[in-house]
Amino acid sequence: MGMVDRVKNICLSPNTEWPVIAAESATAGGLITGYALPLIGVSAIAGFIGSTMIGVSVFGSTYRTGFGAGLVGAAFSVIVGVVGLFILSFLINALAPTFGGQQDSTQAMKVAVYSYTPAWVAGMLGIIPFLGMLAILGGLYGLYLLYLGLPTLMKSPADKSMGYTVVVVVAAIIIQLVLGGIVAMAGIGAVGAGVLGGAALGSGSSSSEDVQFDKDSPLGKLQELGKAMEKSGKEMETAQNSGDSAAAAAAATNMLGTLFGGGKKVDPLELDQLKAFIPDSFAGLAKEGSGRAEKNGMGGMMISKAEANYGEGSLKKANLEITDAGAASGLMGLASWAAAGSVKEDEDGSEKTTKVGGRLVHERRSKSGTDEYSVMIADRFMVTAKSSDMDVDALRAAVSKLDLAKLESMKDVGVQKP
Numbered sequence: 001m002g003m004v005d006r007v008k009n010i011c012l013s014p015n016t017e018w019p020v021i022a023a024e025s026a027t028a029g030g031l032i033t034g035y036a037l038p039l040i041g042v043s044a045i046a047g048f049i050g051s052t053m054i055g056v057s058v059f060g061s062t063y064r065t066g067f068g069a070g071l072v073g074a075a076f077s078v079i080v081g082v083v084g085l086f087i088l089s090f091l092i093n094a095l096a097p098t099f100g101g102q103q104d105s106t107q108a109m110k111v112a113v114y115s116y117t118p119a120w121v122a123g124m125l126g127i128i129p130f131l132g133m134l135a136i137l138g139g140l141y142g143l144y145l146l147y148l149g150l151p152t153l154m155k156s157p158a159d160k161s162m163g164y165t166v167v168v169v170v171a172a173i174i175i176q177l178v179l180g181g182i183v184a185m186a187g188i189g190a191v192g193a194g195v196l197g198g199a200a201l202g203s204g205s206s207s208s209e210d211v212q213f214d215k216d217s218p219l220g221k222l223q224e225l226g227k228a229m230e231k232s233g234k235e236m237e238t239a240q241n242s243g244d245s246a247a248a249a250a251a252a253t254n255m256l257g258t259l260f261g262g263g264k265k266v267d268p269l270e271l272d273q274l275k276a277f278i279p280d281s282f283a284g285l286a287k288e289g290s291g292r293a294e295k296n297g298m299g300g301m302m303i304s305k306a307e308a309n310y311g312e313g314s315l316k317k318a319n320l321e322i323t324d325a326g327a328a329s330g331l332m333g334l335a336s337w338a339a340a341g342s343v344k345e346d347e348d349g350s351e352k353t354t355k356v357g358g359r360l361v362h363e364r365r366s367k368s369g370t371d372e373y374s375v376m377i378a379d380r381f382m383v384t385a386k387s388s389d390m391d392v393d394a395l396r397a398a399v400s401k402l403d404l405a406k407l408e409s410m411k412d413v414g415v416q417k418p
Contacts, residue, residue, distance in 0.1 A: 003035060007121060010114050014145050018152040021110055028089075028106065031113045032082060036120075040081040043123030044074040049353070088112040091168050092154065099164040101156035111153050115146040143169060266380070267414035268304035268326025271295060275306045277407055282320050283390060283398035285310035302326050311389075318387040318395070322407075325380055326414065363392045371395060377404055378411035 009017040086109075093108035095101075118141040147165045151158045268274075271293040280287050291308030304324045311317035343352040349366040360376040366388075373395040374384040383402065385395040 003038065006035070006114075007039075007117055010117050010145065011121065011141075014148050018114075018149050021114060021149075022107065022153045024110075026106055026110060028086075028109045031109055032085065036085060036113050036116070037078075037082065039117065039120035040078050043120045044077045044081070046123065047074065047077065085109070085112050085116065088115075088168070092150070095164065095167060096154045096156065098167075099150075099156045099160040101150070101154035101164070104154070107153040111146065111149045115142045115149060118142050118145065265416040266326050267416070268295060268302050268324040269410065269413060271304060271306065273410070273413075274304050274322060274324055277322050277402065278306050278308050278320060279402065282308075282310045282385075283316075283318050283387075283394060285314055285316060285318055286312040288312045316387070316389040318385060318390060318398070320399075321382075321384045321386075323382045323384075325382065363396075365392050373399060375399060375404075378408045380411050381407055383407075 006017075010021075089105065089109040089112040092111050093103050093105050096103045096108070143165065146168070147161055150156050150164050150168075151161045154164075156164050275291065275293050278287075278291050288309045288311060291306065293304070293306040295302050295304040303326050305321065307319065307321035309317065309319050344350060348368065349364065351362070351364045353360070353362045355361070356375075362372070362374040364370075364372040370386050370388045371390065371392050372384065372386045373392050374382060376382055383399055383404070385399050387395060390398075
């Protein structure tokens with residue numbers, strides 16, 4: 001059954017769909033890569049776009065998450081989403097006998113994956129931050145699906161399904177809170193999440209009967225990412241079994257790098273290479289000082305950025321920033337196709353996100369603050385110009401005079417394909 005049909009059926013007619021699901025052959029890896037990961041990925045990217053490019057309006061002011069923080073947040077939401085499925089399925093299977101059910105790890109994974117469906121679908125509305133609150137309703141409906149699925153797949157008596165559901169949900173919430181704390185801890189977050197996600201993904205393999213998407217399509221790219229993640233997970237499991245803690249940590253880091261990079265590892269441009277694209281003058285304004293450049297990240301997964309202020313000796317001011325997403329370029333690529341065209345107007349100005357010449361472009365026009373123009377290059381580099389003295393049209397014209405073609409030609413620099 002195709003993904004769209006499964007999503008529709010489990011959400012609209014769960015009573016008839018759960019028996020169909022129960023009879024299907026499946027593997028944990030196949031359920032993750034062929035169904036869950038594409039939905040988790042789209043939901044995460046929608047939230048990334050909504051929080052970093054559109055923002056939330058509060059009392060007339062628009063607030064956005066920083067670009068780098070948004071990418072990291074999206075990446076970890078995918079990781080925690082996948083790990084959460086294995087936690088939930090483990091709890092469902094472990095508690096089955098307590099409520100008169102039969103243990104079956106594959107059936108438990110089916111219950112976990114398909115019960116999450118409405119939350120993922122509602123999460124896609126996160127591209128419009130206000131509507132993203134509907135994900136809460138999706139999550140609540142998912143509890144109802146869990147309640148319906150437990151007696152059918154885990155063979156628990158119907159009269160015990162409510163208690164079964166409540167215990168599973170409470171236990172899962174507690175463990176997820178602990179997991180979130182671990183992920184947030186400095187020095188443990190990246191490797192810890194990688195170990196959990198890698199071990200989980202390494203526990204199963206994709207079935208040849210899984211839905212196969214066009215490799216160049218959005219879902220095809222997510223599916224390929226899932227396969228690469230599964231491969232990385234197996235490599236990490238092998239390293240763990242060898243007893244070599246250093247090798248296991250390195251494998252976990254590689255797995256996380258695979259997730260960020262969309263199936264491949266990408267080292268960002270060196271600072272001197274990136275600074276070469278910051279001109280001495282921009283929009284007719286001279287550069288103030290020598291500018292700034294930095295490379296940061298964690299566990300070898302780095303993002304680099306170069307920027308400069310312009311307007312020395314002038315009343316006008318502007319800022320130019322060029323970011324190489326590097327290790328997070330996979331998320332950039334997903335954002336490129338996931339960003340639906342949007343236009344917003346209010347008393348402060350207007351914003352729109354569109355595709356121009358195959359590139360994602362974001363424009364913000366302010367009536368009293370800073371105008372901004374951003375363009376994504378080669379699904380890897382983000383060029384952003386801001387000014388409180390020049391409008392979007394002037395910023396767009398100034399950005400168009402940069403050597404964007406040369407920047408695009410460097411899209412494969414640092415790419416390490418599996």
